[in-house]
Amino acid sequence: MQLGDRNVVITGASRGIGAALARECAARGARVTVVARSAGPLADLATELGGHAVTADLADASVTAGLIARIEDEVGPIDVLINNAGIDLAGGFAELSGEDLERLIRLNVLAVSELTRQALPGMIARGGGHLVMISSLAGSGTFPGIAVYAGTKAYVTHMSEGIRLELKGLPVGLTVVEPGLVRPTDMADSVTSYAPTAACFARFNRLGLLADVDRDTLAHHAVNAIEQGKSHVRYPKRARLFPQLTNAPRRMVALCLAGVPRR
Template identity: 55%
Template sequence: MEIMNAHVVVTGASRGIGAAIAREMHKRGATVTVVARSADALAALADEIDGHALAADLTDRGELEGLIARAEAHAPVDVLVNNAGIDEAGLFWEMDADGLRRLIDLNVTAAMELTRQALPGMVERGRGHIVNLSSMASVGNFPGLTAYAATKAALSHFSAGLRADLRGLPVGVTNVQVGFVSPTDMTDKILEYGPTFRAQRRFDRLALLPRTDRDRLASAIMSAVEADRRHVLRPRRAWGLAKLTELPRRLVENVLVGVSARDQDPT
């Protein structure tokens, strides 16, 4: 899907990877609507990239409702980047109930709900693309990230299911599975937790999971949307981990070639 003149919505764009994706999309000629809670940071970015700001707490059901329709006040949404995400590094059973709910509400429910809102228009117009920001944590568990990793596994599986549902339609899906990204607040914060830090140090010593540069990642995501690639896997040397996890999904997908998810005839 061509980015030039497209309308791209990026969630979690007030900083970090989301802000880098918004800037990259703008550079390639898109009009970008940026979404997050921090209204001032969003307004400044929207100003810088000549885009639109939509302040919303995506864990708030009322604010989530109708969000794509509000973004479409400017133009139909061509690309939705489900980037907003949080982590809660710590022992799973020491999380409080609200923290766990917020994690699932943002990392899973908001991404699925916004996709649900965006897809009917994309399918009708015969043009669209969904990007989900998953993680290498979705394929391997790091200490301290049990709940976070489970939300990212859900997102990766969701991406695969969406692609199967959309097979044959000109609407694409890209799942982004990435290790530690720098510079980001998220990476800084989770590495303050001892067990996660030590796990990362082990991977570092084995030279298995070098940090991915935030701006290079944004550029790779942009290219993947343009080329309709189903995955962005970083760092490249860890691609085997992600591919092995993807294998059963691909096997089922191939067995089911010709069985349309959209043909609702009971026979």
């Protein structure tokens, strides 16, 4: 799908990867709607890009309820939904508070599922659309200090591949983005502020299995994937084998389902 004049909604766009995605989409002529909690940075970005800002705490179910319909009332039908908003919890599982645990799952799991659930029927009915799920390499391999975060990303990837099966034959695209550590971002700083997690990244970097991914380069590849209808974006290239291996059983299931009705 070419992005010129398309309505693109990007969650978690007040900074980091989301802001880079918004800039990349706007540079290709899209009308962007940026969503996050920080009203000031969001308004500044919307002004810079000639887009629309929606201040929303997506971890709050009363806020996500009906949110897609409200956005569509304001800007028109959504062509592309980029589910990017996400948080990590730097630290050991045993030290987590119940409150933090719930907040992380509400945002990384429930909000992604709920916004997709709200947006997809309209895309199908209109005969076009594209979903982008910002997952992570952590959905394939986990480190100490990110157990719950990695679990939420495994959910995002696995749910997305299930949705992909249901989209077979329909004009709605789906891209799963699975990056390693992306810089500069607050999340990369947060994750590596916990020494055991930082030590794991350092080991993987020394082994040549990981390398930092540049935020703007990732955004460029992710937006290319929308325009070129690519199913996966995996960086750094050297780590692609991990998600390819974890995706292998899903690919095998998909092949075995050839000819079976999906919807």
